[in-house]
Amino acid sequence: MINGILDTQKLLAKLETLLKSLNTEQKKAVETTKGPVMIIAGAGSGKTRVITFRIAYIINKENCAPNQILALTFTNKAANEMRSRVEEILGTGSTRGLWIGTFHSNFARLLRQHADRLGFTSDYTIYDADDSKNLIKQIITELGIATDVLAPNAVQGKISMAKNRLVTPEQMSQNASDFISEKTAEVFYKYNERLQKNNALDFDDLLIKPIKLFNEHPEILAHYQERFQYIMIDEYQDTNRAQYIVAKMLAGQHRNICVVGDDAQSIYSWRGADIANILGFQNDYKEATICRLEENYRCTKTILKVANTVISNNKEQLEKTLYTSNETGEPVTLFEATDERREAEKVAMAIRERKLSSGNQNSDFAIFYRTNAQSRALEDALRFNGIAYRVFGGVSFYKRKEIKDIVAYLRFILNSRDEESLLRIINFPARGVGETSLKRLKDIAIEEGFSLYEAICRATHYDLQNRLISALNDFRMLIEDLREIAQQHTAYEVVAELLRKTRLLEILKNENTAEANARYDNLQEFLNFARQFCDKSAEDPSLNAFLQSASLATDQDNADANGNQVTLMTIHAAKGLEFPVVFVTGLEERLFPLNPDEPRELEEERRLFYVALTRAEKKLYVSFAKSRYKFGQSFPAKRSRFIEELDGGSVVTEGGKLLDEIRLQDAEKSRYHYDDSEYTSRSNFSDRAQSRRVAPAASRQTSLTSSSAKKSAIAVGMKVQHKIFGTGKVMAVQGSGDDTKIKVFFRGAGEKTLVLKYANLTVVE
Ligand SMILES: Nc1ncnc2c1ncn2[C@@H]1O[C@H](COP(=O)(O)OP(=O)(O)OP(=O)(O)O)[C@@H](O)[C@H]1O
């Protein structure tokens, strides 16, 4: 007992210290727990920190059970961080039952409990964007329309947008005025029908089905309204209409809703995010307390100044003040490069230099780009310089073929109505169920009014080849066995058993090609994920929970999965994060801004630039190239208008120098075309790297692979490594034997002539 009291006192003292570490406005936001609260404030002003403290404060001071709090974050990673921060404050286990996560994961969980009310089972499958696109493509084909007339991508975009705006297929059809829009509405209708039939929900459904559920079953809404006494939403500027409505519904009773965001960081309007939600909040909750956070704790004065200067060019924004008491810091460095490879080299060199001069380590650096394709040249240069890095986004681990195949098995084990998954696995690994057999089975299913799987289970009743019947029987037994295992065992055990029974690992191992080996590794990695998941989620290590977490993994997840590596990501994925040193690359017209013609899009691009700049704590680099490869061809590029906006046109302001521009040196200009022939081989090199890419979650240590010195075999064009000068390319070889001299162009140190005998070079493969 005495211990308990002491603990309580200790905890109170801890909370008091924490509250003291907040500024007045932040403290007000934490302590105003009753009634609606809105914090719209600039980058790095502590919005996320306020939400985190608020959760701890409410659990402790308001004596609120964690399961009465709903906290909505933009990524799973942010949710995990918040949860562990609260546990640091209140102790291990103190957040048990807390509903914290993305809209998608919280509502996927809620829907699981009430899926039957909507005609789904709790084992429903979550279709990701690729699954949805495949289904849409199939439907378009079934309607007898060519996919170049009705492009699946475009249709998918329209359907998703409609869903997010709560537009039904019927409404879309009523508003349709031409062939394309009529057919889009028809596909939309059939797509929903097919999802229902497959017992599947897409990402958008996870947001809109709760609204349907609440509208049709007011008693369920009332239950959650009563339960969630406190609701908090981070990154509120990027919520869409459906998210806005569902939050409003849930807050209907207690009205204790706290939203934080920054209109200047709204970067998802292309996905339906609606800035009007901020204005709507004030209308819905006239009594709302508005908090203004004006001090930025993240950036140097210089970085904040350039970010503020840039964003002031936007017309549509709420008035805000943002200052910092941090040091002035270093000027922003601007690099100019001849092409994207040189740009990438400069980034890599700057990282190397900084590691020596400023004591930074790899994990201090982040490199941002506007589009995923840009990461290639950067990856190449980092690898060339022996700098370990990780790429987030791009082709995600879960989208790899072998992983999707395994996931399809797991989905189908739980949900035998999921025909998309069934089609993926029925002949994988090959069991002799070819296209013709499948067609025959589909016909039987239609004739008899069965699902495809029912037809498979009753194969013996039909006139089919014996070999086929036996293959289908084996398949059915495999599925039924695994289904039984899934009912009593953890996700890890199911995955392990699935791999064993299908002999997939063995098959890949025997194949022993580079590709098969990569797949083998990925499957092993997937098995590791399953194990980690089960260790982490002792509360619910079920297959269902594992699949949900795998389906909802975002680009940013596992961004902190240890390892001292440089981070590479798109700016969209960088939201909410911070790094000591940031590189914003590719500042070229029509790349960043991507589409400068449309004023509203230009403003969104500028907000994106603002997000990028404000991720930096100490040092910021921006760069552009004068030519860039696109579609296999080099195109001239023009310096982005955003560069001129960094310092408002003047290089020196009263605060000192803002921008340090490093222009092309003459030597660089003259070697502009020196090794264009090399491009092909280098891009092949990066192709290979691309295919070796592993998951955001899988570790991607890179290192320079070097063979032993092969002095005698040295030749022009080889890449070599020198102890002091780093890596370089052999430009010329003179003389022979002990007198052999070579001329090497080192990326960092320039051209050097060396006596081969003493140079102690290593050939880099
Ligand atoms: N009162 C404070 N004292 C010291 N550091 C603070 C304070 N408030 C916030 N910070 C620190 O400032 C940084 C930015 O905080 P946070 O990420 O919460 O800002 P934010 O407003 O959510 O930023 P963004 O708009 O980028 O999401 C963090 O490192 C945080 O720990």
Ligand SMILES: [Mg+2]
């Ligand atoms: Mg934040």
